[in-house]
Amino acid sequence: MILEPELTWTGARFERGVQIAIENGVITDVGQLGHNDAQKLKRRALLPGFISAHSHAFQRALRGKGETFPEGAGSFWSWREAMYALVQQLDADRFYDAVRATFAEMLAAGITTVGEFHYLHHSPGGNDHLFDEIVLRAAKDAGIRMVLLLTYYKTGGIGQPLAPAQQRFSTQSLPDFWRQVDRLDADHLGIAAHSIRGVPLDEIAPLYDEARKRGMVMHMHVEEQRREIDECRTAYGAMPLQLLNERLSSCEGFTAVHATHSDPEEMGRFLDRGGNVCITPLTEGNLGDGIPDLSALRAPSLGTDSNARISMIEEMRWLEYGQRWKSETRGVFRGAAPLLQAATANGARSLGIDAGAIEKGKLADFVAIDLDARAIRDVDESQLLEGLVFGGGDDVVAEVWVSGRPARRTSSSGGKPPR
């Protein structure tokens, strides 16, 4: 198959007349190929599909919940109570419906790959890992590419047993965990350690070493909330990122999610050792985490995290705006191209997949932008990406391809046909 969009993002700019050859879901050639049988995509600008590198799909079912504050202010921790209450309600069917709806909404917003940081493993009262199978099935049914980050979760706090509400997240031994990894039939599989709260320090490095041996990526929630950092300092005498820098044999293939309160110097060390950082602006805003200091960071990935709102365009914009607010300067990430990279190539690196760019050899995952969309139709072609990132909404997304196949996708307004 040959696609020929009106405009194609080739990494640094939009180009006209570019053809993209696709075989078996992979881009086999890109350029002025001169094919006569290309499928022309009129009034479309083609971007690499967006990549949400950090998601808890089931949490979308919380949308609108936990947002009233009769007592005044709430916190991350009171929100977590609402999330645990949701978990109580999720049996297998409701879980499937919830995560499938999330994946469908992601596709509608141009997200072609999701990194699913999956810790809700078990049926109510069980220890069956049934929900690992369900999330795999839901992604397949929805037609989204999912990197399942199977999550190790052992403690309810540092040195604490799991609370009753956390029992369904439980993984209690490394050998059992790896057996479950082996059991799963997934196209893309990685692992996660939930957090310094959820995993004993001594088990983090062994998890990482085994993941590296298997060529898998590993993710971990790091330094999102001050309370967990204080508890970590008390227990281990250092902040989580410092512990990772000291304990991990390297940080290649490791993604620290959030890094909201991280020390810039420690983050620099982590990045120098090959680590990745994932930021989730909409969720970190919703949860009142704070704005990270990203002065040392130039290539974060982005995640929709709690999925309270699903919009990678809004995530890109507010990644930059948060930094502008904090620094009182403009152009912290130096423009729209690095932000698009955060939403595409950086996510691919974080998830260990060959995607995130319209280049030979990459997975054929695309999002097509409607050049007639009101928000951008009168923006100069030379500033189209800037207009899109800073001025667009998800209604600019016209079509989506995963592995070269058009995604089964309905418009954002219910059951009406795709626009």
Next chain:
Amino acid sequence: MILEPELTWTGARFERGVQIAIENGVITDVGQLGHNDAQKLKRRALLPGFISAHSHAFQRALRGKGETFPEGAGSFWSWREAMYALVQQLDADRFYDAVRATFAEMLAAGITTVGEFHYLHHSPGGNDHLFDEIVLRAAKDAGIRMVLLLTYYKTGGIGQPLAPAQQRFSTQSLPDFWRQVDRLDADHLGIAAHSIRGVPLDEIAPLYDEARKRGMVMHMHVEEQRREIDECRTAYGAMPLQLLNERLSSCEGFTAVHATHSDPEEMGRFLDRGGNVCITPLTEGNLGDGIPDLSALRAPSLGTDSNARISMIEEMRWLEYGQRWKSETRGVFRGAAPLLQAATANGARSLGIDAGAIEKGKLADFVAIDLDARAIRDVDESQLLEGLVFGGGDDVVAEVWVSGRPARRTSSSGGKPPR
């Protein structure tokens, strides 16, 4: 005319079966009226139309511009240079097209009233106030309700003459300014003093007194950028808000726009004296202004300001998220209802119009939300507003009424018929 939406926002919650009677563009009755000839709005939730209390419509033509940073960081002031360069290009026709496109995009996003803080008065090289007429015509042609805030702009900085790029903003005498106010044929007219940079301190109180005498509101940019505050301190020995508190006979009908770096105590005094504050999160994020301390403020209005992006739903969300980021707590505005009020009733108060609520006697300006929209269709009715404010995009907006008449409105994706 009688409307009967499936759900109607009656101020504190959504109610079913409510009918709204409308005559001559005004709501004459609301409740379980029992009319048989009501126009049913199936699968629609009706809200008061959104009110953007602070806009510079022409700046939308900057969308995508001024967002590249070859030298590293930019600033508000480098952005202002890009804006002045745009002004150079705007003759009468281009200005009309630019502002009309803005107003059309606002309607598509559910904005029924705009407070247009209008300072680009003159044709290139002229002193003709032609652009005042054009902005009035464009709003009328687009079908949006506009409160024209005719802006007094005399100095290029405190004690400085206007720069060449500012000549087309020029108003040089109070009597001439009021003659121009009298000359304009507008349904809703107010005034603005541009800023402490643009108006000599001694002329601000006289402007306010005359506005009050005429029953007009007055707006002013206040404490957006640290540099203007420093310059004000140097020149006048105090910050702008303190000067207003000292000099104005009252603050009723006065709106301070931004208040980004305001002292909370001074803001408390300003509010106690009847003042309003307007916040513009998307623009203040884009310009790197900083996050205001709104701990003393519970009823801000919202504005789309530079219109780099037009979305009141996103403005509502990020008004709250900015405060969550800053305070590291959740629920600073105590939920979605106060945020909706910021986007409706508080804007109406700031602009001096009887709108912003679905109540007897208010202007019949509405926005209808599509209950089948993907982002909200599975949210519980009791949490619908929260789902909308924190989870929705503008594609939830289905129809819009201004003065009881459906707005001439096309969908966000170009020339296709309304959804």
